[in-house]
Amino acid sequence: MRPNDDHHDGRGRERAGAADAIAEGVRGAGPGEIPARLCDVAVELLPVTGASVSLHSDGMPVQLGASSAQAAYVTEIQATLGDGPCQSAAQSGAPVLARDLTAGQDVLRWPVFAQQATAVGVRAVYSMPLGNDTVCVGTLDLYRDTPGDLTERDLRTARVVAGMMTVALMALPRMEEAGDPGDERWLSGLATDQDQVYQATGMIMAQLGVGTDEALARLRAHAFAQARMAVDVARDVVEHRLRFDVE
Incomplete structure (x- = not known):
């Protein structure tokens, strides 16, 4: 050996x-x-x-x-x-x-x-x-x-x-x-989180007239300042509970 x-x-x-x-x-x-x-x-x-x-x-x-x-x-x-x-x-x-x-x-x-x-x-x-x-x-x-x-x-x-x-x-x-069709709910849930971040970023871009990186940075900064998770803030933006041009 x-x-x-x-x-x-x-x-x-x-x-x-x-x-x-x-x-x-x-x-x-x-x-x-x-x-x-x-x-x-x-x-x-x-x-x-x-x-x-x-x-x-x-x-x-x-x-x-x-x-x-x-x-x-x-x-x-x-x-x-x-x-x-x-x-x-x-x-x-x-x-x-x-x-x-x-x-x-x-x-x-x-x-x-x-x-x-x-x-x-x-x-x-x-x-x-x-x-x-x-x-x-x-x-x-x-x-x-x-x-x-x-x-x-x-x-x-x-x-x-x-x-x-x-x-x-x-x-x-x-x-x-x-597999089990029930697993689709899990995969759909992941897509929903990601889609909401993308959608919220697009809405912030439109509200503030900024680019993608700046919009995402604003989303993250707001979440951090409020001691919240970014995906939760994104959901508020998508569901029209939060606008960045009236903060």
């Missing part, structure tokens, strides 16, 4: 173990349950206290699932701010590790997000891009209640989970077509 064979065999066993845990975690799940189930598996496999998964496209990331209310909330904070590790990972297509949101470089990089995250008990965030070498379709975001780094082994496991997550998410529409 060559000297590196044990090393490669060890990594192979790690991947196989993670794949087995993922397969067990999603067994019997419908399409709408899979993202949250995968988040639960990530928490079981890694030294983290929460996980969430979001799809990223133009405008706002759309959260697909989370392991806890805390993880869901911190993910929505990033969507509302338009800033944070998950946004950076989506833009760069590379893992972004915010090891300590209580002090140092991570606080300087994301000061407002760091303050909001630590206020609800999150001290570190590890964001893994979903997709391939050329396209990032979303992020797997891992949260921990203590500062610190992930080991090389943990990072390899996180990459395996992210890879499995990518495959599962890309299969969701096909699974929905072949």
